[in-house]
Amino acid sequence: MxxxxxxxxxxxxxxxxxxxxxxxxPPDGDWGWAVCFAAFMTNFTITGMTSSSGIILLALLDLYNESISKTSLVGSIMAGGTMFGGPLTLVLMAFKVSHRQVIMLAGIVSSASAIASAFAPNVETLIFTYGALVGLSLAGAFFSANVVLGCYFTTKRALALGIANSGAGCGAIVLTYLTEKSISYYGMRGTFLLIAGIFLNLNVYGALCRPLxxxxxxxxxxxxxxxxxxxxxxxxxxxxxxxxxxxxxxxxxxxxxxxxxxxxxxxxxxxxxxxxxxxxAFSEKTPSDFGELKSTFADRSMYKNKYFYLLLFTFLFWSVGDSLFIYYPSYAKSVGLNREQGALVVSVFGAVCTVSQIITGILVDVLHIPNIYLFSASLFIMCLSIAFIPYCQTFATVVLDATIISMSYSCGIALRIVMVATVLGVEKMSAGYSILSSMIGIGYTVYPLITGNIYDMTRSFAFVFNLDAAFVSVGILLSFGLVYAQKKGKFYN
Incomplete structure (x- = not known):
């Protein structure tokens, strides 16, 4: 023996x-909880600022007097850019850069870009500085923080990711409200300087992600x-x-x-x-050169997996929910609410999102509810809730509907990495999640552009939200294929 x-x-x-x-x-605990805190705060910062896009949109409309479709590109490109972190981060890995360094580099670049945004003379400049530069720099931090955490845990992965992703909801609560107050006191240009300081804290969170x-x-x-x-x-x-x-x-x-x-x-x-x-330091197979980078994305078994494509397109239609962050404050203003009430609606959205993601982790890890089933059910609820938005004309009904949407939308946030590991296996989690993130980023960028142009033509938020519900309904149909595969035991776990 x-x-x-x-x-x-x-x-x-x-x-x-x-x-x-x-x-x-993976220690499945110990220092992993410090990494969980770093991931929580990274999500707090990044998603908190993307959630503030609707409040920033109202301020930019007053500052530059441009159309809503053009001005909304600032927030939509930033939100979409944060999801393109997978391929970007793996390219940096080819230059011997660790995930820890990626997070810290993102803090420096995003802070400098936000400072430049304070002096932007027009919306076109903001689209580049705050939209593209900030979005892409935060992309690496967002991807690295979540992959780091996924590799620090095994049996408690869904719970740890649920806790970390709840930072997104906390960020929506705090940063949306602070952004609105900052705009009221310091104006939009002064607010960009404060945002730069917030981004600089990513260097602290990256330092906590020490190597295994x-x-x-x-x-x-x-x-x-x-x-x-x-x-x-x-x-x-x-x-x-x-x-x-x-x-x-x-x-x-x-x-x-x-x-x-x-x-x-x-x-x-x-x-x-x-x-x-x-x-x-954190990922199962991080490329150390371009040959390994090519092999990471050239895994034929991953691209031959038809269920992986179902997962990609299901999340593409799920990502329409992010446009609600951009248009909710504008819709609230259109029904007679003020900007502070619009910010409060987004804060409520984030508060519910925080609790819901932790509950999602408990449902999957403790009660052992299959994550595919849970995600499909959440899509159905989200679709109905979005379609009901035009019927909400008071502050109470708007908040109630936002609460239901947040509960269903947050389920997808908490289960993104878990579902990739379920469909492809843990060994392909990094490459699979990077591709999924890019697909979600496309949705985050394209949907606000589509809905913004539709609003400019129709001047009707009802048409916009009904279209969003139609997109989510397609995602529901695609998720049925994943449910069938889960029932037949086609996945890894």
């Missing part, structure tokens, strides 16, 4: 059987004479062997190892080595 050694000991008669193997083992410590494994062959000696076995045990009654599970998982082989394991951090970079 093989023994496991916590610390390598010098065995003069041992012979090496295999080369050392290095792997990352790899486990080095090497097998040695112990001579028969030494193995058969009880005295020798006892002396070796005293040097660090785990007693036999403590390694039953390990022994069972290593049945393929001959009885004459001993597995020696040491946990240590290997800073600044090629192998550590390849393990990437």
């Amino acid at each position: 093989p023994f496991k050694i916590r610390n390598p000991v010098e065995l003069s008669e041992a012979k090496t059987v295999t080369e050392p193997e290095t792997e990352l083992r 410590k790899p486990v080095i494994k090497q097998r040695f062959k112990i001579p028969e004479s030494r193995r058969n000696s009880s005295d020798e076995k006892k002396s070796v045990t005293n040097l660090g062997f785990i007693p036999e009654d403590e390694i039953t599970s390990d022994a069972q998982s290593e049945k393929s190892v001959p009885s004459s082989e001993y597995i020696i394991e040491e946990i240590e951090e290997i800073p600044n080595t090629l192998q550590m970079r390849r393990l990437s």
Whole structure:
């Protein structure tokens, strides 16, 4: 029976059987909760500011007097850009940049871009500085923070991601309200300077995402004479062997190892080595060069998986829900509410989103409700709620409907990474989630542009929201295919 050694000991008669193997083992807790906090605050900052797009839109309309379709591009491109972080981050990995460095770099670039936005002379400049530059820089931080957390947990992954993603709701509560107050006191240009300071805090959150410590494994062959000696076995045990009654599970998982082989394991951090970079501090397979980057996205099994395409297009139609952040304040103003009440509606949206994502994690991890079933049901509820928006003419009814939409929309936010791992497997989670994020980013960018032009032509929010509900209904139909596959056991877990 093989023994496991916590610390390598010098065995003069041992012979090496295999080369050392290095792997990352998620702690499923411990420092992982500090990383969970960093991911929470990253989501708080990024999603909180994208949720403020509707309030910023009203201020920009007053400042530049442009059409709503053109001005809304500032917020929609920023929101869409934050979802293109997967491919962008993996390209940076080819230059030996870690996820930790990506988050910190995003803090510097986004802060500088927000400062430049304060001096923008027109909407076109803002589309570039605040829309494109801020959006793309935050994209890397958003992707890295969530992938980091996903790789720090295994059995508690859905719960940890639910907690971290609830930061998006908290950001919507706090930052939307602060943005509205800041615009009232300092104007839009002064508010951009305050936003720059908020983005700079990403450097602190990135610093918390320290590298995982790899486990080095090497097998040695112990001579028969030494193995058969009880005295020798006892002396070796005293040097660090785990007693036999403590390694039953390990022994069972290593049945393929001959009885004459001993597995020696040491946990240590290997800073600044090629192998550590390849393990990437957080992701299962982070490319260290362009050849590995190409192989990451050239996995044929991933592109041959028809259910992965169903997942992509289902989330493409789900992403229409983000346009509500942009148009809710404008709709509230159109029914007689003031800008502060419009900001309060978005804050309520975020508050419910915070609680709902944690509940989603509990439903999946504790009550074991299949995540595909839960997501499909949430799409149906979201579709009905969006279609009902035009009938909400008072502050109370607007808040009630926003609450229901938030509960259903947040389910998709909490389950994005979990569903990718379900459909493709954990080993393809990083590449799969980067593609899914890009698809969602397309939706975040395109839908506000479509609905903005429709509003300019019809001057009717009712038509806009009915169209949004129609898009979500297509996502419902696509989700039925995923439900069928889940029922038939086509997925990994």
